[in-house]
Structures are given as structure tokens and as C-alpha cells.
Amino acid sequence: MIVYGSIFSPYCARVALAARHKGIKHTFAPPVGGGYKSPEFLKMNPLGKVPTMKDGKTVVFESAVIVDYIEAKSKKKSLYPKNAKDAASARMIGAVAGDYVHNTVSKLFAQMGPDRDQKAVEAVAAELAKYLDIAEKVIAAKPYAAGAKFTIADVFALPSLAFMELFVPLFGIVNPIGGRKKLARYMAKAKKDKLMGGVLKDMEDGFRAWQKSRGL
Amino acid sequence: MGLILYGRILSPFLARCVIAANAKGVAVDVQVPKGGIKTPEFLKLNPLGLMPVLKDGRTVLYESAAIVAYLDAKSRKNPLRPKTPKAVVQAGLPAAVTDNYVQGPAADLFRLKRGTAKNPVDPKAAGAALMKGLDVLEQTLAKGKYAGGAKISVADCYIPPALVFATHTAAIFALGDIFAGRPKLAKYWKGIQKDKAVKPVVDAMNAMMADALAGRLPPLY
Ligand SMILES: N[C@@H](CCC(=O)N[C@@H](CS)C(=O)NCC(=O)O)C(=O)O
Ligand SMILES: N[C@@H](CCC(=O)N[C@@H](CS)C(=O)NCC(=O)O)C(=O)O
Numbered sequence: 001m002i003v004y005g006s007i008f009s010p011y012c013a014r015v016a017l018a019a020r021h022k023g024i025k026h027t028f029a030p031p032v033g034g035g036y037k038s039p040e041f042l043k044m045n046p047l048g049k050v051p052t053m054k055d056g057k058t059v060v061f062e063s064a065v066i067v068d069y070i071e072a073k074s075k076k077k078s079l080y081p082k083n084a085k086d087a088a089s090a091r092m093i094g095a096v097a098g099d100y101v102h103n104t105v106s107k108l109f110a111q112m113g114p115d116r117d118q119k120a121v122e123a124v125a126a127e128l129a130k131y132l133d134i135a136e137k138v139i140a141a142k143p144y145a146a147g148a149k150f151t152i153a154d155v156f157a158l159p160s161l162a163f164m165e166l167f168v169p170l171f172g173i174v175n176p177i178g179g180r181k182k183l184a185r186y187m188a189k190a191k192k193d194k195l196m197g198g199v200l201k202d203m204e205d206g207f208r209a210w211q212k213s214r215g216l
Numbered sequence: 217m218g219l220i221l222y223g224r225i226l227s228p229f230l231a232r233c234v235i236a237a238n239a240k241g242v243a244v245d246v247q248v249p250k251g252g253i254k255t256p257e258f259l260k261l262n263p264l265g266l267m268p269v270l271k272d273g274r275t276v277l278y279e280s281a282a283i284v285a286y287l288d289a290k291s292r293k294n295p296l297r298p299k300t301p302k303a304v305v306q307a308g309l310p311a312a313v314t315d316n317y318v319q320g321p322a323a324d325l326f327r328l329k330r331g332t333a334k335n336p337v338d339p340k341a342a343g344a345a346l347m348k349g350l351d352v353l354e355q356t357l358a359k360g361k362y363a364g365g366a367k368i369s370v371a372d373c374y375i376p377p378a379l380v381f382a383t384h385t386a387a388i389f390a391l392g393d394i395f396a397g398r399p400k401l402a403k404y405w406k407g408i409q410k411d412k413a414v415k416p417v418v419d420a421m422n423a424m425m426a427d428a429l430a431g432r433l434p435p436l437y
Pocket of ligand 1: 061316
């Protein structure tokens with residue numbers, strides 16, 4: 001399985017977590033044709049986005065769909081709790097700590113230039129604090145996001161939280177998790193977890209290389 | 217006590233849950249939360265302050281994807297998430313494209329017209345994004361009666377509510393016929409509106425949309 005994209009993109013890291021958890025061999029590669037919007041790559045994914053996955057003849061895009069494809073490929077080590085209520089909760093936790101957090105953090109991409117709007121950065125910081133408060137409420141951190149087992153909640157939550165910790169300090173937002181105990185415990189445990197710690201390390205290496213290449 | 221969905225059918229996120237419930241043969245009662253969705257009582261149910269929220273006895277859930285999955289597990293009728301990798305993608309892709317690239321710009325245009333947009337909306341950019349999203353949706357639709365092929369799936373919960381918004385806003389902002397040049401989408405829309413699970417939802421949304429645009433429906437937030 002080839003995954004086009006870089007592992008430090010939280011969307012791509014979701015795929016890495018799911019695939020490593022399920023024991024599915026995969027390699028990351030830059031988009032074919034030299035970029036996201038090359039004709040070759042647009043043929044695979046008309047949105048021109050990563051991650052895009054190729055498994056034999058099958059091409060899949062959108063991280064959530066790729067994750068479901070990986071889940072369906074092998075029955076063992078399911079990402080979803082058996083009980084319907086627990087499975088729904090895991091999805092909710094993943095949405096709050098994953099989607100809402102990252103959608104907020106990614107607003108900072110517009111502030112990377114020299115003409116940074118400090119007011120806009122502060123608005124992002126405030127919105128982020130609000131979602132982190134909600135994430136703190138819903139995350140289990142026992143030690144995984146939804147409880148004692150690695151689930152879909154971790155697949156969504158961990159990459160967003162990890163990317164946030166790497167990215168927002170560049171805008172003067174230091175230690176975004178702050179005194180939120182469960183989130184802090186979750187991230188500390190994740191670093192020591194074989195699967196999650198491995199992905200965190202690879203995300204950080206990828207991020208630092210990108211940061212350097214951008215002179216940030 | 218039966219299942220309660222808090223919110224209003226005009227919310228495409230809520231509407232997709234109702235289509236799912238209809239397809240599953242699970243009864244849900246849609247209730248408008250008293251005082252709207254930013255009251256302390258509502259925030260206790262969903263700290264995000266968003267609709268829909270599902271209440272099933274003591275179980276409270278928010279986020280439409282979680283609610284649809286929960287409803288899917290409630291009955292054996294019409295499984296909404298296929299099991300094989302290929303079928304998972306065939307149903308999941310049009311659903312994700314609708315969720316991430318069609319519904320958002322259409323809803324932005326609707327809020328702009330209605331005067332409830334929180335952030336500035338550039339109608340040109342939103343219109344272009346909507347057309348692009350519809351192009352990708354056209355490419356990902358299956359050929360069968362349903363978006364994922366021969367059977368109803370999660371895609372058929374997501375797409376029709378977004379198309380209600382897309383058809384109305386395309387007319388308001390003179391974006392042209394959204395089905396022109398998109399034959400699969402045109403055929404799909406014609407067929408799916410007759411589906412037992414979908415029709416009542418689309419009809420109710422259309423009626424409420426008219427009220428909202430005429431200023432007869434105060435927002436819940
Ligand atoms: N909804 C998509 C989002 C993917 C996404 O936005 N990827 C970014 C990189 S982090 C990208 O490819 N951006 C390039 C572009 O939009 O042109 C998913 O879940 O896969
Ligand atoms: N991701 C949520 C989104 C729910 C959502 O955004 N609902 C809208 C109504 S369509 C809402 O409640 N908006 C109120 C607000 O933005 O304050 C879901 O899937 O349920």
C-alpha cells in the first residue's frame with residue numbers, strides 16, 4: 001500500500017496509525033507527478049489532496065475513508081469498540097479532539113507570512129482553548145482516548161493534538177494543553193506507547209524538516 | 217421512552233440522522249430544544265452547542281457521524297456501512313466528499329442569504345467551491361440506484377440533505393443548473409427523492425427552507 005503524503009500532516013498520520021495498528025504494510029511517498037495539483041496526481045484524487053492511497057488498483061482518498069478501508073481489510077484488531085454506544089463515543093471523542101482542534105489550528109496557515117495579523121492569531125488561540133476544554137471533558141486518557149484500548153478515537157485525536165503541539169508555538173501560543181490534566185496525561189502516555197510514540201516521533205521529524213525547509 | 221433527536225430538520229446534519237433512522241426502521245422524535253442550542257441545558261447535552269443531539273434513555277450522543285453509526289447498530293435492517301473494503305469505499309467516498317466539499321459551501325451561501333453567517337462569506341468563492349465539490353461527487357457516485365450501488369448506505373443519508381441546500385442556493389445565487397453536465401448526479405437526485413427513507417426528509421427540508429428564506433424561521437443559535 002502506498003500512501004501519498006507526509007506523515008506530519010495530521011490527516012496522513014491518521015492513516016499511519018490505523019495501518020500500523022492493523023499491521024498493514026505501507027510506505028509514504030510524495031504525490032506522483034511532482035505535486036498535489038499535477039495532472040497525474042489529480043487523476044488519482046480530483047481534490048489534489050493528501051493522503052491519497054493506492055493499494056493494487058484501488059485508489060482511495062479522504063483520510064476517514066482510507067481509515068475505514070484499512071479497518072475493512074482485516075478483521076483483527078478492530079478500531080471500533082464492539083458495543084454500539086462505546087463505538088459512537090469513540091467517534092465523538094475523535095471528532096472533538098481531532099476535527100475541531102485541527103480545523104481551528106489550521107486557520108494559522110493563513111498567518112505564516114510576514115504580515116501576521118496578531119488579532120487573528122489571538123482569536124485562534126481563544127477558539128482552540130474552547131475546544132481543548134471540551135476535549136479535556138470527553139477524553140478518557142485511560143490511557144487511550146476512549147479507554148483501555150487503542151481505537152478510532154486515537155486515530156483522530158492523537159495526530160491533531162500532536163500537530164498542534166508542534167505548530168502553534170511558531171505563533172507564540174506556548175504549551176497549548178496547559179493545565180488540562182487528562183490531555184497532558186494522554187500525550188505523556190502516548191509518547192511511551194510503542195505504536196503512538198513511534199508515529200509521534202515520525203511526525204516530529206517530518207515537521208522539523210518541513211520547518212527548516214520553510215525557514216520557520 | 218423513544219429516541220429523541222434535538223434540533224431541526226433544516227439542519228443537514230440532523231437530516232442525515234433522520235434518513236438513517238428511517239432506513240433502519242427506528243422511530244425518532246425530532247424536538248426543537250427550548251431556548252435554542254446555546255442554553256446551559258443544551259450545552260450540558262452537547263458542549264459544542266450544535267445540533268443534532270440524540271437521546272436514547274440515558275445515552276446522549278452528538279456529532280452526526282456518531283449518531284448515524286449508533287442508529288445503524290440499533291436494527292438489522294439495511295446495514296448502512298458495508299463490510300468489504302471495496303464497498304466501504306464506494307459508500308464512504310461520496311459521503312465524505314459531500315460532508316467536506318459540498319455541504320459546507322452550500323450552507324455558507326444559505327447563511328449569507330439568510331443573514332446568519334458568522335464569518336464573512338465570499339459568494340464567488342463559495343459558489344466555485346460548491347461546483348468543484350459537485351464535480352468530485354459526480355465522479356465518486358456509483359451507477360446504481362443508490363450512491364454506493366444497489367443498496368442504501370451512509371452516502372444516501374449524507375447526500376440528499378446537502379443537495380437540498382445546493383439546489384436552493386444555486387438558484388438564489390444564479391449558479392446555474394447544478395445537474396447540467398453531471399448526469400450521474402441528475403439521475404441519482406431524481407431517483408433518491410422517491411425513496412421511502414429520503415422523501416419525507418427532503419420534503420420537510422424544502423418546506424422549512426422556504427420559511428427560513430422568507431424570514432419566518434428564527435435561528436436556534
Ligand atoms: N478532508 C481531507 C483533508 C486533507 C487535507 O486537507 N490535506 C492537506 C494536507 S494536510 C492537503 O493535501 N492540502 C493541499 C491542498 O488542499 O491543496 C482528509 O481528511 O483527507
Ligand atoms: N460536526 C457536527 C456539525 C453540527 C452542526 O454544525 N450543526 C449546525 C446546524 S446545521 C449547528 O448546530 N450550528 C449552530 C452553530 O454553529 O452555532 C455534526 O456532524 O453533527
